[in-house]
Amino acid sequence: MFERKGIIVFVAWRELRFARGRFLLIGAVVALITLLVGFLSGLTGGLAAQNISSVLQLPGDRLVLQQPDNSDPSFATSSLDEDTVQAWVQADGVESVIPVGIVQSRASARDTDDPTGVALYGLPQEAPAIGPNPLCELTPDSDTDVGLSSDAADDLGVEVGDTISITGHDFTVAAIGGDLWYSHTPVIVMTPDAWSEASQRVGGTGEATVLAVTGDADWEAVGADTDTVAETPLTSLTALEAFQSEIGSLGLMIVMLFGISALVVGAFFTVWTMQRAGDIAVLKALGATTGSLVRDSLGQAFIVLAAGIGVGLAAVVGLGTLAGQALPFVVSPLTTFVPAVVMAVLGLAGAAFALRSVTKADPLTALGSNR
Amino acid sequence: MIELQNVTLTFPDGDNHITAVDDVTLRGDNGTVTGITGPSGSGKSSILAVAATLIRPDSGGVLIGNESDLIDAAQLSKTDATELRRERIGIVFQQSNLLPALTAREQLQLMARLGGGSSRHRRGRIDTRVEELLDAVGLTEHADKRPHQLSGGQRQRVAIARGIVHEPEVLLVDEPTSALDQERGAEIMQLLARLTHERDTATLLVTHDLVHRDALDDLVTVIDGRITTPAAGHALTR
Numbered sequence: 001m002f003e004r005k006g007i008i009v010f011v012a013w014r015e016l017r018f019a020r021g022r023f024l025l026i027g028a029v030v031a032l033i034t035l036l037v038g039f040l041s042g043l044t045g046g047l048a049a050q051n052i053s054s055v056l057q058l059p060g061d062r063l064v065l066q067q068p069d070n071s072d073p074s075f076a077t078s079s080l081d082e083d084t085v086q087a088w089v090q091a092d093g094v095e096s097v098i099p100v101g102i103v104q105s106r107a108s109a110r111d112t113d114d115p116t117g118v119a120l121y122g123l124p125q126e127a128p129a130i131g132p133n134p135l136c137e138l139t140p141d142s143d144t145d146v147g148l149s150s151d152a153a154d155d156l157g158v159e160v161g162d163t164i165s166i167t168g169h170d171f172t173v174a175a176i177g178g179d180l181w182y183s184h185t186p187v188i189v190m191t192p193d194a195w196s197e198a199s200q201r202v203g204g205t206g207e208a209t210v211l212a213v214t215g216d217a218d219w220e221a222v223g224a225d226t227d228t229v230a231e232t233p234l235t236s237l238t239a240l241e242a243f244q245s246e247i248g249s250l251g252l253m254i255v256m257l258f259g260i261s262a263l264v265v266g267a268f269f270t271v272w273t274m275q276r277a278g279d280i281a282v283l284k285a286l287g288a289t290t291g292s293l294v295r296d297s298l299g300q301a302f303i304v305l306a307a308g309i310g311v312g313l314a315a316v317v318g319l320g321t322l323a324g325q326a327l328p329f330v331v332s333p334l335t336t337f338v339p340a341v342v343m344a345v346l347g348l349a350g351a352a353f354a355l356r357s358v359t360k361a362d363p364l365t366a367l368g369s370n371r
Numbered sequence: 372m373i374e375l376q377n378v379t380l381t382f383p384d385g386d387n388h389i390t391a392v393d394d395v396t397l398r399g400d401n402g403t404v405t406g407i408t409g410p411s412g413s414g415k416s417s418i419l420a421v422a423a424t425l426i427r428p429d430s431g432g433v434l435i436g437n438e439s440d441l442i443d444a445a446q447l448s449k450t451d452a453t454e455l456r457r458e459r460i461g462i463v464f465q466q467s468n469l470l471p472a473l474t475a476r477e478q479l480q481l482m483a484r485l486g487g488g489s490s491r492h493r494r495g496r497i498d499t500r501v502e503e504l505l506d507a508v509g510l511t512e513h514a515d516k517r518p519h520q521l522s523g524g525q526r527q528r529v530a531i532a533r534g535i536v537h538e539p540e541v542l543l544v545d546e547p548t549s550a551l552d553q554e555r556g557a558e559i560m561q562l563l564a565r566l567t568h569e570r571d572t573a574t575l576l577v578t579h580d581l582v583h584r585d586a587l588d589d590l591v592t593v594i595d596g597r598i599t600t601p602a603a604g605h606a607l608t609r
Contacts, residue, residue: 010477010484011470018472018517282468285425286533287457288485289450364425366468367416367545 011283012300015276026268027308033261034312034343035319037254041335042320044250046328047184051243054121054149054180054187055233057135058100060212062219062230064088065239073229073239075102075183078209080228085208087226093217098124099208101195104185109156110163110170116155119182120166122195122208134178138189145174146194152186166190167201183242254339258346266350269301273357284363293358301351302344309340309347373422373541373573374398378431378445380417380596391417392428393596399541399573401437404564404586407577409593415577416545418593421445422575423462423543424452435459435541457485461534461572463563465546467526469518475529476501476514479536497537504532508562524555528562535566542567544576553582560586 016023055063055075065073066080080099089097101122106115123139138147146164148156153176156164162173166188180187190198196206211228219230231239238244273280280293313336320331380392391414399405407415420426422433424444433444435455444455456462469478483497505511508528518526527547534542544563548556560583567574576587584590592600 010481011472014477015472278468279470282464282470283485284453285423285456285462285464286482286485287453287455287460289453292485364420366462366464367420367423367425 009296009299009303012296012303016300016303022272023304026265027304027311029264029268030261030305030308030343030347031312031315033257033264034309034340035315037257037261037339037343038312038316038320038336039323040250040254040257041339042316042323042329042331043327044247044254045330045332045335046324047246047250048243049179049330050181050184050328051240051246052181052237054119054135054182055237055240057133057178057180058210058212058233059098059133059136059214060096061214061232062212063233063236064211064213064223064228064230065209065236067223067227067229073231073236074241075209075236075239076104076241078239079205080208080211082207084226084228085211088211088213088222088228091217091222093215094213094222095215096213098212099192100210100212101192101199101207102182102209103195103199103202103204104183105167105198105202107152107156107164107166107188109158110165112157116152117185118152118166118188119185120195120198121182121187121189122192122199123189124192135180135187135189137177138175138180138187140174140189140191142172142174143191143194144171145191146171147175147177147189148173149178149180149187150176151179151181152188155186167198169198169201183240258342261343262346262350264350265301265305265347266353269297269351269354270357273297273354277357277361278365280358280361281363282366284361285366290359293361294355297355297358298348298351301348305344305347305351309343313337313340372398372400372435372437373575374432374434375418375422376432376434378418378421378428378433380414380421380426380428390596392421395431395593395596395598397575397591397598399575399589401540401573402568402571403588404567404574404576406581406584406587406590407575407593408579408581408590411579413593414596415579415593417596419543419545419575419577422541423460424455437540457482458537459540461537461539461542463527463530463534463542463544463547465549467518467523467530467550469526469529469533471518474515474517475510475521475525475532476505478529478533479504482533482537493537500536500538504536507566508532522555523550524558527551527555527559531559531563531566535570535572538570540573542572542574544574546577546579548578548580548583556580557583557586564588 066078067073085099088094103120105120107118108115125139140147158164158173160173160176163170200206223230316336317331320329323329375395375397378392378395381388381390395418409415421428428445434441435444436442479501483494505514510528547559564586591598
């Protein structure tokens with residue numbers, strides 16, 4: 001296959017075998033960086049899911065939060081009174097407004113003294129959802145019922161029909177399902193009235209904390225009139241402090257690892273290409289085109305990167321699957337394949353820096369005793 | 372055939388220019404080895420560089436080929452000059468300049484793959500000649516060895532085979548015996564002469580060592596960039 005490309009791999013492949021120690025070393029470095037990036041990506045994905053998976057299930061084009069006078073919007077402190085809700089309901093272009101309450105509290109199975117941190121969602125029964133929505137499916141019919149996410153049920157050790165205690169009141173588990181989390185706590189869904197009472201018992205106002213709004217309104221204008229801010233579900237996540245700090249620091253580490261990867265690969269191939277500058281001059285003197293030599297060099301870098309990234313990726317999937325049983329770790333194309341592609345692209349970019357030695361090599365130096 | 376016609380080559384040196392090749396006219400016919408000798412710095416390697424299209428002369432022509440397809444290599448673009456070297460010129464370097472990662476056989480096979488294109492015809496033609504040439508230079512049993520596993524003479528023989536494996540019309544040889552003892556040097560010179568005659572190649576050979584002059588058909592001497600004896604080829608000083 002490669003032979004059809006002329007010099008590509010004919011020389012590069014033989015150099016890989018000849019200097020296998022050096023290439024194994026750089027391949028191992030690439031594999032280790034891939035493992036690090038993959039693990040950080042998987043962990044970031046897992047932590048992100050434990051922060052936001054329930055928020056992303058809220059049925060609205062925009063999520064509306066209170067806009068404080070002197071600080072940024074926050075899911076934890078937002079409180080929207082009835083006037084604000086009505087202002088959004090009556091705004092031009094708004095099709096539906098679902099008042100949602102979110103508050104963190106504790107819950108325990110009845111007759112036990114082993115509370116578990118949970119996120120209480122107050123959702124109306126009529127909340128519209130496009131397609132299957134694990135959050136809305138947990139909405140109970142009765143103020144004395146609750147729906148539990150799978151992890152909440154596991155943590156509490158309860159099944160459908162069991163009774164749990166939340167802020168001193170008993171509720172019957174009416175439904176269990178969905179991998180739903182909010183700020184690292186599993187989700188329990190209540191009716192709006194039951195949630196309002198629970199919110200007040202833990203020091204809240206009992207008013208909705210976020211509105212899930214659908215429609216095509218003048219979001220900024222309505223927001224300015226009501227001291228609120230309307231964001232898409234994804235952009236609203238910055239109002240989750242834990243998410244912002246975790247993802248910010250982990251994301252920075254991933255970006256730095258990408259940069260290190262490009263630098264390491266670039267430095268290796270720069271030194272390697274400088275070492276073989278004499279050979280490149282000879283090849284040019286014999287009639288090799290600069291283009292074919294560039295392809296040869298990039299092909300060599302690609303082989304090293306593909307092998308290193310492949311090994312690293314296999315390790316990420318294998319170890320990540322094991323880690324997922326004990327850690328919030330996500331093995332998905334987004335946390336494995338995408339970082340691998342970015343690594344390959346940046347690695348090739350790093351290798352491309354070394355090409356100057358190839359393009360500038362003077363075949364004249366092959367003559368005489370210049371080498 | 373290769374013919375340098377009134378070639379002049381200068382190099383910048385501060386505000387001045389140094390004349391490395393001064394109005395040189397030189398002809399190498401098919402089937403002959405033309406030696407170019409002279410003291411160090413006389414310009415003989417510069418003549419070879421111009422002949423190899425590695426550097427463009429300030430003036431003059433470098434004619435390569437036969438009457439039916441004669442081209443002036445001095446007028447070619449870089450791309451065309453590269454193609455000319457690949458297709459019609461063979462070069463044997465002073466230090467053999469073999470690629471360390473390639474075996475002796477692969478050094479020759481490389482010549483079929485330099486273009487980066489997919490000329491199967493060219494590759495097939497060259498590949499069929501590899502074994503024949505390895506045999507011709509006496510290296511069949513060393514074909515799978517890399518340069519560091521070969522002696523200096525063996526390396527130079529591989530370089531000679533590499534220089535002619537693609538059947539060039541012109542073979543340019545730069546000090547092929549400088550790193551060899553006298554006995555090995557004589558072997559290399561005889562090999563070059565034999566292959567030149569057998570394959571009807573026009574060979575220009577730069578050497579400062581006239582111990583092996585018997586292998587040459589013509590010999591010119593270069594001093595200060597000028598040919599002093601004789602004015603053109605065909606007058607071997609023996």
